[in-house]
Amino acid sequence: MTGAAVEQLLAAKEIVVVCGAGGVGKTTTAAALATVAAADLGAKVLVLTVDPARRLAAAMGLHALGNAETRVGAEAFADAGLEPRGELWAAMLDTKQSWDELVRRHAPDAATRDAILANPLYRNVTGKFVHSHDYIAMERLYELHSSGVYDLIVVDTPPTGHAIDFLEAPERMADFFSSRLLRWLLVPYRSRLVNAASRPFYQIADRALGSAFLTDVAEFFILFQSMYEGFVARARAVERVLEDRRTSFVVVTTLEAAPAHEAGRFVEVLAAKRLHLGAVVLNRVLPSELLDGGATQAARELRARPDQLAQALASARPDAPGPPALVARVLQELGESFLNFAVVAKREAELRAELAVDPALVATVPALDTDVYDLAGLVRLGQALRR
């Protein structure tokens, strides 16, 4: 089991999409994969990340938020005691800036472009517009991939309600602009002819929202419609890249119920969509020694009769580790703590068994006792992934 899958990915794929529920260590995993690929495999690697922890960003040399790709400097690697064979680049996703660029590219003319950028709804909407984060992440990925500058792009997916949302973002965007509903909605504003079907809608909408607002909405949609073909073509192209064999998905999860179930669903969705699952990373997994039968027995003994054991230890060794009462307390806590963690380890083992994934694709990262916040830490984590 393990590292072989990750190794294979980093060596052979052009895009690795890292996904999973919130809070499982997606961003760090993406950064670690990119870092080892650059450091050990000699590739020119870009990690595209969303909202990383500040310290992690600092470790990678990302001080300013923005779309610009930044190279992680040789000094940062030298500080970590590394001499990278390849190049590591990093970029963050700025949704607003990306939307503006998209509008500039797809707007049919300067007037439309300016009208869209100035539309009050557009300015409000770019942060919220139909899963715009998800769409923008995929769109940026497409753009960077087709530039051909990087050997490997590792993408950290945005936190969404459900991890699969972003997969459907291009499709949804295309649907949105080709929707009959949207055209129907716009009819009265285009022709100024209120047909029988939409009249009740406008009566209610006028009363509830005011017609000025509706005019803004309609203007916004009409302007966006002018970019319809560009958007749809683009969304389809993004979809094709995701489906390509050069793209692979890494599902990250901890062995807690909710994220693990979400990971399981995600693996199913990938299979249904014929997308390539490259690896499942089990993050922060407790050591398997916690499941050891003999050790569990020992812990029970320690918890059940610490005083006797402390006495026995005192008579067995002339240089006792401390006064018997204190030793007894420590022994009892040792037993208690082991059994506490063993409960969690057992749950983890159950969840691992429930995850129906080819064991060859599973990479396990042990619960590290410190946070990862510098390049050295990322490399350590990346190497754990390859092991």
Add this chain to the structure above:
Amino acid sequence: MAIGLLDRRLLFVTGKGGVGKTTVAAALALLAVGEGRRTLVCELDAKGDLAGAYEVGPLAFEARQLQPGLFAMAMDTEASLREYLAVQLKMPRLSRLGAMARTFDFLANAAPGIKEILTVGKLAWETRERHYDVVIVDAAASGHIIGQLRAPQAINELLSVGLVREQTGWMLQLLGDAAVTGVVVVAAPEEMPVTETLELVEELATTGVDLAAVVVNRVLPELFGRSEEEVFDRLAEPEAAAALAEVVGRPVAPVLEAARLAVRLRRTRAAHLVRLREGLNQRSGPPRPVVYVPELFSRSHGRRATNQVAEALAAELS
């Protein structure tokens, strides 16, 4: 504390994904019911985690009584819109006008603030009408809560006229009244959750909605005191460990190793707790309670875990 946490009538429980937000919301609701308050708890993201926390079947927009005094619902913006049109605007139920409802939902998906106002509006309305003594919301993750809380203001600025705009006035007043509305931020003693909590607390100040409390979940207990740790270090030396294994008659190396991991995990987490406290101290305004919920050492979800968290919260809040 100046205002008892559960004396507020509308509580938004938020936090970074994975910190146990839903369990804390479910547990707070149990506490409120225990105090004899008629309580509504509402899940916003339709993931079904709240139903899981109580081990009940799927929740719907119509609130359902789970036990005496405890009502639960799941937000559905389209249903909220239908209710709004019927109750507030005295319009016929939209179910007859299927296509139109779809259009509205569509518009709500695209236009800024519509979904948010339908969500916040429903909760604020339940609070204002005093259908319940307290409304507890398993709210959006920290990334989205600010947008939700700002929605009435945004709508107020976006719409110049109309009935919806007229509605935002009382909502703003209710949300801005610290005696009524508050936000509970759930954190875990880890890097990102602490960072997000501090950022959220800062942003919250711009919404006019008060911070009610910070709940820190999964706090590891101190395993050893100083003198105990010295004993442990000596016990973990190879000779002593061998002697201990002999006395116990079982392998103890994994037990010692697990304790070492526990100590280091706690140390890492403690540093984040310090950062959290220092960050919160810099916040202007009256200090708010920071409530600690210990690591429960069971990653099970469900009613039992919810009860345990409720007990821990009760002990801290009393």
